[in-house]
Amino acid sequence: MQRHLGRTCLLYPMPATIVGAMVDGRPNFLAIAHVGILNNAAPQYLTVSLKKFRHTSRGIRESGAFSICLPGKSMAVATDYVGIVSGAKVDKSRVFDVFYGELGNAPMIRECPVNMELKLHQVIDLPAHEVFVGELAGSYAEESCLKEGKVDLEKARPLLFDYSSGWYFSVGEPVAPCWRAGRDYPAQRTEHEGV
Ligand SMILES: Cc1cc2nc3c(=O)[nH]c(=O)nc-3n(C[C@H](O)[C@H](O)[C@H](O)COP(=O)(O)O)c2cc1C
Known part of the structure:
Protein backbone atom coordinates (compact mmCIF):
# COMPACT_ATOMS: atom_id res chain seq x y z
CA MET A 1 0.00 0.00 0.00
CA GLN A 2 1.52 3.36 -1.09
CA ARG A 3 0.77 6.31 1.19
CA HIS A 4 0.51 9.76 -0.45
CA LEU A 5 2.96 12.13 1.27
CA GLY A 6 2.02 15.33 -0.50
CA ARG A 7 4.80 17.09 -2.40
CA THR A 8 7.70 16.05 -0.22
CA CYS A 9 10.91 15.63 -2.20
CA LEU A 10 11.96 12.06 -1.49
CA LEU A 11 14.97 11.83 -3.77
CA TYR A 12 17.31 10.71 -1.00
CA PRO A 13 19.90 9.58 -0.19
CA MET A 14 22.06 12.08 -2.01
CA PRO A 15 25.82 12.21 -1.75
CA ALA A 16 26.89 14.56 1.03
CA THR A 17 29.42 16.65 -0.87
CA ILE A 18 31.69 19.48 0.16
CA VAL A 19 31.80 22.34 -2.32
CA GLY A 20 34.81 24.63 -2.33
CA ALA A 21 35.39 28.08 -3.82
CA MET A 22 37.71 31.03 -3.32
CA VAL A 23 35.94 33.80 -1.41
CA ASP A 24 37.84 37.06 -0.87
CA GLY A 25 41.10 35.34 -1.78
CA ARG A 26 40.83 32.37 0.56
CA PRO A 27 39.28 28.93 0.24
CA ASN A 28 35.81 28.41 1.69
CA PHE A 29 33.88 25.15 1.93
CA LEU A 30 30.26 24.24 2.58
CA ALA A 31 28.25 21.01 2.67
CA ILE A 32 25.97 20.52 -0.33
CA ALA A 33 23.59 17.61 -0.82
CA HIS A 34 21.68 18.99 -3.78
CA VAL A 35 23.98 18.14 -6.64
CA GLY A 36 23.36 16.81 -10.12
CA ILE A 37 24.92 15.43 -13.26
CA LEU A 38 23.98 17.11 -16.55
CA ASN A 39 25.13 16.20 -20.01
CA ASN A 40 26.93 12.99 -19.12
CA ALA A 41 29.16 13.26 -22.19
CA ALA A 42 31.82 15.73 -23.30
CA PRO A 43 31.71 18.44 -22.04
CA GLN A 44 30.55 17.08 -18.73
CA TYR A 45 28.40 19.44 -16.65
CA LEU A 46 27.64 19.07 -12.95
CA THR A 47 25.35 21.21 -10.82
CA VAL A 48 25.28 22.40 -7.24
CA SER A 49 22.18 24.07 -5.86
CA LEU A 50 22.86 26.77 -3.29
CA LYS A 51 20.22 28.66 -1.37
CA LYS A 52 20.33 32.32 -2.39
CA PHE A 53 22.88 34.60 -0.73
CA ARG A 54 25.18 31.86 0.57
CA HIS A 55 28.64 33.22 1.38
CA THR A 56 30.19 30.70 -1.01
CA SER A 57 27.97 31.76 -3.93
CA ARG A 58 29.71 35.11 -4.27
CA GLY A 59 33.06 33.33 -4.47
CA SER A 74 35.18 9.09 8.46
CA MET A 75 34.63 12.77 7.55
CA ALA A 76 31.01 13.07 8.72
CA VAL A 77 31.77 15.49 11.57
CA ALA A 78 33.96 17.82 9.49
CA THR A 79 31.37 17.76 6.68
CA ASP A 80 28.65 18.70 9.14
CA TYR A 81 30.81 21.49 10.55
CA VAL A 82 31.22 23.22 7.17
CA GLY A 83 27.48 22.69 6.69
CA ILE A 84 26.43 24.56 9.85
CA VAL A 85 29.04 27.32 10.11
CA SER A 86 29.20 30.18 7.59
CA GLY A 87 32.40 31.51 6.07
CA ALA A 88 30.86 34.93 6.56
CA LYS A 89 31.45 34.50 10.31
CA VAL A 90 34.22 31.91 10.67
CA ASP A 91 37.35 31.33 8.57
CA LYS A 92 36.87 27.78 7.19
CA SER A 93 40.02 27.93 5.03
CA ARG A 94 42.02 25.76 7.44
CA VAL A 95 39.48 23.05 8.19
CA PHE A 96 41.03 20.84 5.48
CA ASP A 97 44.36 20.27 3.77
CA VAL A 98 43.71 22.19 0.54
CA PHE A 99 45.17 21.52 -2.91
CA TYR A 100 44.55 22.98 -6.37
CA GLY A 101 44.37 21.39 -9.78
CA GLU A 102 44.63 22.68 -13.32
CA LEU A 103 42.25 25.61 -12.87
CA GLY A 104 44.38 26.86 -9.99
CA ASN A 105 41.44 28.50 -8.19
CA ALA A 106 39.06 25.68 -7.27
CA PRO A 107 40.12 24.57 -3.77
CA MET A 108 39.97 20.80 -3.21
CA ILE A 109 40.51 18.62 -0.14
CA ARG A 110 43.35 16.10 0.27
CA GLU A 111 41.44 14.15 2.93
CA CYS A 112 38.55 13.49 0.50
CA PRO A 113 38.72 10.26 -1.50
CA VAL A 114 37.32 12.05 -4.57
CA ASN A 115 37.63 15.65 -5.78
CA MET A 116 36.49 17.43 -8.93
CA GLU A 117 37.30 20.95 -10.15
CA LEU A 118 34.79 22.83 -12.29
CA LYS A 119 34.75 25.97 -14.38
CA LEU A 120 31.55 27.97 -13.94
CA HIS A 121 29.43 27.59 -17.08
CA GLN A 122 26.04 29.03 -16.15
CA VAL A 123 23.93 30.12 -13.20
CA ILE A 124 20.26 29.15 -13.17
CA ASP A 125 18.21 31.54 -11.07
CA LEU A 126 15.32 29.80 -9.30
CA PRO A 127 12.95 31.28 -6.71
CA ALA A 128 14.91 30.18 -3.64
CA HIS A 129 18.09 28.65 -5.00
CA GLU A 130 20.80 29.37 -7.53
CA VAL A 131 21.96 26.38 -9.50
CA PHE A 132 25.61 26.67 -10.49
CA VAL A 133 26.38 24.63 -13.57
CA GLY A 134 30.06 23.79 -13.82
CA GLU A 135 32.04 22.25 -16.62
CA LEU A 136 34.21 19.47 -15.27
CA ALA A 137 37.85 20.49 -15.66
CA GLY A 138 39.63 17.79 -13.66
CA SER A 139 38.98 14.80 -11.41
CA TYR A 140 41.21 13.48 -8.66
CA ALA A 141 41.01 10.43 -6.42
CA GLU A 142 43.04 9.17 -3.49
CA GLU A 143 45.35 6.35 -4.70
CA SER A 144 44.25 3.99 -1.95
CA CYS A 145 40.60 4.26 -3.09
CA LEU A 146 41.29 3.05 -6.62
CA LYS A 147 40.91 -0.41 -8.14
CA GLU A 148 42.30 -0.82 -11.66
CA GLY A 149 42.43 2.96 -12.05
CA LYS A 150 38.78 3.51 -11.11
CA VAL A 151 37.20 4.72 -7.89
CA ASP A 152 36.21 1.73 -5.75
CA LEU A 153 33.12 2.65 -3.69
CA GLU A 154 33.91 0.07 -1.05
CA LYS A 155 37.27 1.75 -0.49
CA ALA A 156 36.14 5.37 -0.89
CA ARG A 157 33.03 4.86 1.28
CA PRO A 158 31.45 8.19 0.28
CA LEU A 159 29.12 9.79 2.77
CA LEU A 160 25.40 9.91 1.97
CA PHE A 161 22.79 12.33 3.27
CA ASP A 162 19.22 11.38 4.18
CA TYR A 163 16.79 14.26 4.62
CA SER A 164 13.99 12.19 6.22
CA SER A 165 16.00 10.97 9.18
CA GLY A 166 18.51 13.84 9.19
CA TRP A 167 21.37 11.34 9.35
CA TYR A 168 24.49 10.62 7.39
CA PHE A 169 24.74 7.14 5.97
CA SER A 170 27.47 5.26 4.21
CA VAL A 171 27.18 3.01 1.14
CA GLY A 172 26.18 -0.61 1.69
CA GLU A 173 27.13 -3.79 -0.09
CA PRO A 174 27.12 -4.24 -3.90
CA VAL A 175 23.80 -5.70 -5.12
CA ALA A 176 23.83 -6.55 -8.82
CA PRO A 177 25.91 -5.71 -11.91
CA CYS A 178 24.62 -2.69 -13.88
CA TRP A 179 23.87 -3.18 -17.57
CA ARG A 180 23.92 -6.97 -17.08
CA ALA A 181 21.51 -7.88 -14.26
CA GLY A 182 18.41 -6.95 -16.30
CA ARG A 183 19.32 -8.63 -19.55
CA ASP A 184 17.08 -11.70 -19.20
CA TYR A 185 14.33 -10.17 -17.09
CA PRO A 186 10.79 -11.19 -18.12
CA ALA A 187 8.71 -8.41 -19.71
CA GLN A 188 5.68 -9.14 -17.43
CA ARG A 189 5.59 -8.15 -13.77
CA THR A 190 6.45 -10.84 -11.27
CA GLU A 191 4.78 -11.33 -7.87
CA HIS A 192 7.94 -11.44 -5.76
CA GLU A 193 9.38 -8.03 -6.77
CA GLY A 194 8.98 -4.99 -4.52
CA VAL A 195 10.06 -3.49 -1.23
C1 LIG B 1 24.35 17.69 5.03
C2 LIG B 1 24.13 19.11 4.59
C3 LIG B 1 23.71 19.37 3.30
C4 LIG B 1 23.50 20.67 2.86
N1 LIG B 1 23.08 20.89 1.58
C5 LIG B 1 22.90 22.16 1.16
C6 LIG B 1 22.50 22.40 -0.19
O1 LIG B 1 22.33 21.49 -1.00
N2 LIG B 1 22.31 23.70 -0.58
C7 LIG B 1 22.52 24.76 0.27
O2 LIG B 1 22.37 25.90 -0.13
N3 LIG B 1 22.92 24.55 1.56
C8 LIG B 1 23.12 23.28 2.01
N4 LIG B 1 23.53 23.06 3.30
C9 LIG B 1 23.75 24.21 4.19
C10 LIG B 1 25.12 24.91 4.00
O3 LIG B 1 26.18 23.97 3.90
C11 LIG B 1 25.38 25.83 5.19
O4 LIG B 1 24.38 26.83 5.25
C12 LIG B 1 26.78 26.45 5.20
O5 LIG B 1 27.06 26.87 6.51
C13 LIG B 1 26.93 27.63 4.25
O6 LIG B 1 28.29 28.00 4.24
P1 LIG B 1 28.78 29.44 3.72
O7 LIG B 1 27.95 30.48 4.42
O8 LIG B 1 30.23 29.49 4.15
O9 LIG B 1 28.60 29.48 2.24
C14 LIG B 1 23.73 21.76 3.76
C15 LIG B 1 24.15 21.50 5.07
C16 LIG B 1 24.35 20.19 5.49
C17 LIG B 1 24.80 19.93 6.90
Whole structure:
Protein backbone atom coordinates (compact mmCIF):
# COMPACT_ATOMS: atom_id res chain seq x y z
CA MET A 1 0.00 0.00 0.00
CA GLN A 2 1.52 3.36 -1.09
CA ARG A 3 0.77 6.31 1.19
CA HIS A 4 0.51 9.76 -0.45
CA LEU A 5 2.96 12.13 1.27
CA GLY A 6 2.02 15.33 -0.50
CA ARG A 7 4.80 17.09 -2.40
CA THR A 8 7.70 16.05 -0.22
CA CYS A 9 10.91 15.63 -2.20
CA LEU A 10 11.96 12.06 -1.49
CA LEU A 11 14.97 11.83 -3.77
CA TYR A 12 17.31 10.71 -1.00
CA PRO A 13 19.90 9.58 -0.19
CA MET A 14 22.06 12.08 -2.01
CA PRO A 15 25.82 12.21 -1.75
CA ALA A 16 26.89 14.56 1.03
CA THR A 17 29.42 16.65 -0.87
CA ILE A 18 31.69 19.48 0.16
CA VAL A 19 31.80 22.34 -2.32
CA GLY A 20 34.81 24.63 -2.33
CA ALA A 21 35.39 28.08 -3.82
CA MET A 22 37.71 31.03 -3.32
CA VAL A 23 35.94 33.80 -1.41
CA ASP A 24 37.84 37.06 -0.87
CA GLY A 25 41.10 35.34 -1.78
CA ARG A 26 40.83 32.37 0.56
CA PRO A 27 39.28 28.93 0.24
CA ASN A 28 35.81 28.41 1.69
CA PHE A 29 33.88 25.15 1.93
CA LEU A 30 30.26 24.24 2.58
CA ALA A 31 28.25 21.01 2.67
CA ILE A 32 25.97 20.52 -0.33
CA ALA A 33 23.59 17.61 -0.82
CA HIS A 34 21.68 18.99 -3.78
CA VAL A 35 23.98 18.14 -6.64
CA GLY A 36 23.36 16.81 -10.12
CA ILE A 37 24.92 15.43 -13.26
CA LEU A 38 23.98 17.11 -16.55
CA ASN A 39 25.13 16.20 -20.01
CA ASN A 40 26.93 12.99 -19.12
CA ALA A 41 29.16 13.26 -22.19
CA ALA A 42 31.82 15.73 -23.30
CA PRO A 43 31.71 18.44 -22.04
CA GLN A 44 30.55 17.08 -18.73
CA TYR A 45 28.40 19.44 -16.65
CA LEU A 46 27.64 19.07 -12.95
CA THR A 47 25.35 21.21 -10.82
CA VAL A 48 25.28 22.40 -7.24
CA SER A 49 22.18 24.07 -5.86
CA LEU A 50 22.86 26.77 -3.29
CA LYS A 51 20.22 28.66 -1.37
CA LYS A 52 20.33 32.32 -2.39
CA PHE A 53 22.88 34.60 -0.73
CA ARG A 54 25.18 31.86 0.57
CA HIS A 55 28.64 33.22 1.38
CA THR A 56 30.19 30.70 -1.01
CA SER A 57 27.97 31.76 -3.93
CA ARG A 58 29.71 35.11 -4.27
CA GLY A 59 33.06 33.33 -4.47
CA ILE A 60 31.83 30.99 -7.21
CA ARG A 61 30.55 33.95 -9.26
CA GLU A 62 33.66 36.07 -8.76
CA SER A 63 36.27 33.36 -9.31
CA GLY A 64 34.33 31.48 -11.99
CA ALA A 65 35.31 28.16 -10.46
CA PHE A 66 34.34 25.71 -7.75
CA SER A 67 35.02 22.18 -6.59
CA ILE A 68 32.85 19.23 -5.65
CA CYS A 69 34.59 17.01 -3.13
CA LEU A 70 33.26 13.68 -1.84
CA PRO A 71 34.08 13.13 1.81
CA GLY A 72 34.52 9.60 3.09
CA LYS A 73 32.55 8.02 5.92
CA SER A 74 35.18 9.09 8.46
CA MET A 75 34.63 12.77 7.55
CA ALA A 76 31.01 13.07 8.72
CA VAL A 77 31.77 15.49 11.57
CA ALA A 78 33.96 17.82 9.49
CA THR A 79 31.37 17.76 6.68
CA ASP A 80 28.65 18.70 9.14
CA TYR A 81 30.81 21.49 10.55
CA VAL A 82 31.22 23.22 7.17
CA GLY A 83 27.48 22.69 6.69
CA ILE A 84 26.43 24.56 9.85
CA VAL A 85 29.04 27.32 10.11
CA SER A 86 29.20 30.18 7.59
CA GLY A 87 32.40 31.51 6.07
CA ALA A 88 30.86 34.93 6.56
CA LYS A 89 31.45 34.50 10.31
CA VAL A 90 34.22 31.91 10.67
CA ASP A 91 37.35 31.33 8.57
CA LYS A 92 36.87 27.78 7.19
CA SER A 93 40.02 27.93 5.03
CA ARG A 94 42.02 25.76 7.44
CA VAL A 95 39.48 23.05 8.19
CA PHE A 96 41.03 20.84 5.48
CA ASP A 97 44.36 20.27 3.77
CA VAL A 98 43.71 22.19 0.54
CA PHE A 99 45.17 21.52 -2.91
CA TYR A 100 44.55 22.98 -6.37
CA GLY A 101 44.37 21.39 -9.78
CA GLU A 102 44.63 22.68 -13.32
CA LEU A 103 42.25 25.61 -12.87
CA GLY A 104 44.38 26.86 -9.99
CA ASN A 105 41.44 28.50 -8.19
CA ALA A 106 39.06 25.68 -7.27
CA PRO A 107 40.12 24.57 -3.77
CA MET A 108 39.97 20.80 -3.21
CA ILE A 109 40.51 18.62 -0.14
CA ARG A 110 43.35 16.10 0.27
CA GLU A 111 41.44 14.15 2.93
CA CYS A 112 38.55 13.49 0.50
CA PRO A 113 38.72 10.26 -1.50
CA VAL A 114 37.32 12.05 -4.57
CA ASN A 115 37.63 15.65 -5.78
CA MET A 116 36.49 17.43 -8.93
CA GLU A 117 37.30 20.95 -10.15
CA LEU A 118 34.79 22.83 -12.29
CA LYS A 119 34.75 25.97 -14.38
CA LEU A 120 31.55 27.97 -13.94
CA HIS A 121 29.43 27.59 -17.08
CA GLN A 122 26.04 29.03 -16.15
CA VAL A 123 23.93 30.12 -13.20
CA ILE A 124 20.26 29.15 -13.17
CA ASP A 125 18.21 31.54 -11.07
CA LEU A 126 15.32 29.80 -9.30
CA PRO A 127 12.95 31.28 -6.71
CA ALA A 128 14.91 30.18 -3.64
CA HIS A 129 18.09 28.65 -5.00
CA GLU A 130 20.80 29.37 -7.53
CA VAL A 131 21.96 26.38 -9.50
CA PHE A 132 25.61 26.67 -10.49
CA VAL A 133 26.38 24.63 -13.57
CA GLY A 134 30.06 23.79 -13.82
CA GLU A 135 32.04 22.25 -16.62
CA LEU A 136 34.21 19.47 -15.27
CA ALA A 137 37.85 20.49 -15.66
CA GLY A 138 39.63 17.79 -13.66
CA SER A 139 38.98 14.80 -11.41
CA TYR A 140 41.21 13.48 -8.66
CA ALA A 141 41.01 10.43 -6.42
CA GLU A 142 43.04 9.17 -3.49
CA GLU A 143 45.35 6.35 -4.70
CA SER A 144 44.25 3.99 -1.95
CA CYS A 145 40.60 4.26 -3.09
CA LEU A 146 41.29 3.05 -6.62
CA LYS A 147 40.91 -0.41 -8.14
CA GLU A 148 42.30 -0.82 -11.66
CA GLY A 149 42.43 2.96 -12.05
CA LYS A 150 38.78 3.51 -11.11
CA VAL A 151 37.20 4.72 -7.89
CA ASP A 152 36.21 1.73 -5.75
CA LEU A 153 33.12 2.65 -3.69
CA GLU A 154 33.91 0.07 -1.05
CA LYS A 155 37.27 1.75 -0.49
CA ALA A 156 36.14 5.37 -0.89
CA ARG A 157 33.03 4.86 1.28
CA PRO A 158 31.45 8.19 0.28
CA LEU A 159 29.12 9.79 2.77
CA LEU A 160 25.40 9.91 1.97
CA PHE A 161 22.79 12.33 3.27
CA ASP A 162 19.22 11.38 4.18
CA TYR A 163 16.79 14.26 4.62
CA SER A 164 13.99 12.19 6.22
CA SER A 165 16.00 10.97 9.18
CA GLY A 166 18.51 13.84 9.19
CA TRP A 167 21.37 11.34 9.35
CA TYR A 168 24.49 10.62 7.39
CA PHE A 169 24.74 7.14 5.97
CA SER A 170 27.47 5.26 4.21
CA VAL A 171 27.18 3.01 1.14
CA GLY A 172 26.18 -0.61 1.69
CA GLU A 173 27.13 -3.79 -0.09
CA PRO A 174 27.12 -4.24 -3.90
CA VAL A 175 23.80 -5.70 -5.12
CA ALA A 176 23.83 -6.55 -8.82
CA PRO A 177 25.91 -5.71 -11.91
CA CYS A 178 24.62 -2.69 -13.88
CA TRP A 179 23.87 -3.18 -17.57
CA ARG A 180 23.92 -6.97 -17.08
CA ALA A 181 21.51 -7.88 -14.26
CA GLY A 182 18.41 -6.95 -16.30
CA ARG A 183 19.32 -8.63 -19.55
CA ASP A 184 17.08 -11.70 -19.20
CA TYR A 185 14.33 -10.17 -17.09
CA PRO A 186 10.79 -11.19 -18.12
CA ALA A 187 8.71 -8.41 -19.71
CA GLN A 188 5.68 -9.14 -17.43
CA ARG A 189 5.59 -8.15 -13.77
CA THR A 190 6.45 -10.84 -11.27
CA GLU A 191 4.78 -11.33 -7.87
CA HIS A 192 7.94 -11.44 -5.76
CA GLU A 193 9.38 -8.03 -6.77
CA GLY A 194 8.98 -4.99 -4.52
CA VAL A 195 10.06 -3.49 -1.23
C1 LIG B 1 24.35 17.69 5.03
C2 LIG B 1 24.13 19.11 4.59
C3 LIG B 1 23.71 19.37 3.30
C4 LIG B 1 23.50 20.67 2.86
N1 LIG B 1 23.08 20.89 1.58
C5 LIG B 1 22.90 22.16 1.16
C6 LIG B 1 22.50 22.40 -0.19
O1 LIG B 1 22.33 21.49 -1.00
N2 LIG B 1 22.31 23.70 -0.58
C7 LIG B 1 22.52 24.76 0.27
O2 LIG B 1 22.37 25.90 -0.13
N3 LIG B 1 22.92 24.55 1.56
C8 LIG B 1 23.12 23.28 2.01
N4 LIG B 1 23.53 23.06 3.30
C9 LIG B 1 23.75 24.21 4.19
C10 LIG B 1 25.12 24.91 4.00
O3 LIG B 1 26.18 23.97 3.90
C11 LIG B 1 25.38 25.83 5.19
O4 LIG B 1 24.38 26.83 5.25
C12 LIG B 1 26.78 26.45 5.20
O5 LIG B 1 27.06 26.87 6.51
C13 LIG B 1 26.93 27.63 4.25
O6 LIG B 1 28.29 28.00 4.24
P1 LIG B 1 28.78 29.44 3.72
O7 LIG B 1 27.95 30.48 4.42
O8 LIG B 1 30.23 29.49 4.15
O9 LIG B 1 28.60 29.48 2.24
C14 LIG B 1 23.73 21.76 3.76
C15 LIG B 1 24.15 21.50 5.07
C16 LIG B 1 24.35 20.19 5.49
C17 LIG B 1 24.80 19.93 6.90
